[in-house]
Amino acid sequence: MQLTDLTALELGAAIKSRACSVEEAVRASLARIAALDGRIGAFITVCEQEALQEARRVQRGIDDGSLTHPLAGVPMALKDNLSTRGVRTTCGSRMLEGYVPTFDATVVERLRALGAVCVGKTNMDEFAMGSSTETSYFHPTRNPFDPARVPGGSSGGSAAAVAAREVPYALGSDTGGSIRQPASFCGVTGLKPTYGAVSRYGLIAYASSLDQIGPLCRDALDAAAVHAAIAGADARDATSVQAPPLPPLGAPDLAGLCVGIPEEYLGEGLDPQVRARVLDCAQTLRELGAQVERCSMPALRAAIPAYYVLASAEASSNLSRYDGIKYGYRAAPRPDGEEDLTGLYARTRSEGFGREVKRRVLLGTFALCSGYYDAYYAKAQRARALIRASFDEALARFDALLGPTAPTTAFPLGERLDDPLQMYLGDIYTVSVNLAGLPGLSIPCGADAQGLPVGAQLIAAPFGEGTLLRIAAAYQAATGHHRRAPKEVG
């Protein structure tokens, strides 16, 4: 058996028991990246030297007993919108192609402190805007299950890296589905935590009121371990809160648990094969002792428009700082020497941002303009409140909600790139969870006829990560969907 076949906790245990060294684990990961990533393109930056150096430091810590965490010594990857001190952090954009942060994001700091070893920074849609990782300035990422297809996005690099066994786990960020949807497309387990559960300090913002950092893993046990390691209040993020610790995942059955399936999650636009796999999943949950019922949440119809107004509005403001003045891309001086500030801004931003980013910046700027604010931004906020209330009501009745993560399985590269509306509609089942600030989990629940993974999404009340992970752990103990590895790259 290869080290890269182990889950994060298995590898951590092997390191702890001296079955392998940290350096061996890190070298195994680096070797797999070297062998596969030319075809997958999961990484923007591979930090070979830094990782090997870090491996030696962590090994000393493990040897002297100062590093005892179950993830100590385990290699991992970080989405390239998580600030890493001394390692360039591009956000998948030309704008930040050469940007090297002077500080670590809080999640990076926390993982480093327990002995995690970062082997590289993963590809993503530019500034996390996209659902296919095709809007990256650098290169597209290919789905390890079918290299002609997208891995999903925006955390497509993280999902593909985990699916291809390049790393046992990776961090991503989720603003409207960017962890869950690529997890679904790549057959991995992806957790989007409750808004505020994980500090956003150092996460390069797309939409501040929606962004959350979370893990993409091989199974629910790993996801629980990584989530516990990165969660917790942070004095540097005023929106972060201290959640109660995760309960032990324990019980293999789900007796006493009540799961709802909103009709709106099974409606028009849903691929019948995805629908069938999700209903299979519901049946398995029943067999494990859960009570599963249908329910209705009509307010969800407003989710897509509300999300694209609010996320774009916040993005238009968050991305204004990329003006070519302090850091990042700056347009070349005009040949005639006539430099004016507005012109410099305009050329820098026209050249430094890609099409999708510019589309959303324009959309968001428009939505915030005086005269349109009430019709768009304020109205979208009201829709958001309705969606939140609708979830409150449903989650007072059910411990968790179940549905598909995405309406389809992975689509071919290029298929939706010129059809933003179709691309946006792919987020229909995920964005509402961000609008309500809830935790959401995507787990593999089978495959379609072409062998492409299907993801089931579980949603719980705020700080209900424990419930989601318990259901997922019980499901994964009873089924093997999460263990299916892509053959094409094997």
Add this chain to the structure above:
Amino acid sequence: MTAYEMVVGLEVHVELATRTKLFCACSAAFGGAPNTHCCPVCSGMPGALPVLNRRVVDLAIATGLALGCRITRHTQFDRKNYFYPDLPKAYQISQLYMPICRGGSVQIDVGGARKDVRIHEIHMEEDAGKLVHDPWTDRTMADYNRCGVPLLEIVSEPDMRSPEEVVAYLEKLRATLQYLGVSDCKMQEGSLRADVNLSVRPVGSEALGTRTEMKNLNSFKAIARAVAGEFRRQVELLQDGRAVRQETRRWDDNKDTSFAMRSKEDAQDYRYFPEPDLPPLVIDEAWIERVRASLPELAEAKIARFQRDMGLSERDARALTAEKPLCDLFEQTAACCARPKDAANWVMGEVRAALKARGLAPDALTLAPEALARIVLLTAQGSLARDGAREALQAAMDASPDAPLDVDAFARAHGLLLARDDGACERAVREALQAFPAEVARCRAGEEKLVGFLVGQAMKRMPGRGDPRRVSELLREALRAPDA
């Protein structure tokens, strides 16, 4: 011809006297080498997030309570979006929708007439950085030290009708903010800045005219001149049958005139929306009460106390409290010498005159109250004459604050102490009478004006040290005596 009146409202920005910035732990101190009071948060690096400095909220609440405002219990911050190189996030965190204070007023007194200038709102916001143009290299450099320094913007209603009212409002507001310890209000360091909104209308009209906003006002005097100048400009336009354009104008104090900067049509759309990186701010009763309990004594309370406990007139009490540095000096001096009326006269008279002669603002005063108290006391006892006391005051003002002047030693060393020793005076009087027997005789015959001459002669014989009152007394006694 129609008579016009001006309608003026002010937007005053004050930098708050906090140790750290509004959203990070960087120093908020004035100055510092460029870009040394900066961190990822205030320099707008990707991924950095703001965290509210609650001390700023304390100071905003204190200001609101002192001005009689309503404190907003559920407030929030908003983003004001615009591009400029001194604003590294390309948005300023400010408050639009729910400012922390609303209502309230500032009471002013112009020529004996009291008036309340109403406050529209007070909101918290962060300062921007500074651009420095280097003409030598023709490059512009950005200094982010001021980025994120906390500001209060205090917006008045358009209640002022003359330059005098504008200045009275600013002086009263500044004194209040200084008493509160909210800000040092130094215009020269930019910690107090005022923009003037002004329109004109025919006297008797209730409707408001088109207003302009005047910026770049660096002193109260400049503000008074700008108000008068803008009033004239607008009245002339209307009298010529032209219209006032709604625009922002820049005052040039050297040229005593203003220039249009931008018109309403070019006004930016700041695309305000609630700041998502900061949770809504809930201010409960306990918080307000804690601030209220910590409020220092404000000017009106001091005025009452000075009259009640120190026997000052209302006029003196008001004059003393108008400027906090002078008021502080007065209170400390009075406490040292236990002669509040004399201390008040000295502060309002000699000290103020000396400051003016030196071209100093009151906040530049470094005079030690102990030294002034000693001068007041020696003068009151008759040990120092007015001239000698003034000389001692100048020396006391020159002394460094760490080493205050020893007034007694100074007066002795410079021969300023008046001779109270009757022996020396009597000797001098006797010598003078003997030197001018003819004048003595004429004096005794009733030529009163020669008394002064003889006093002068006696004084000459004890140069610099004679107490003229005592010499004159002794001389008159001697003249009355049958045989000198």
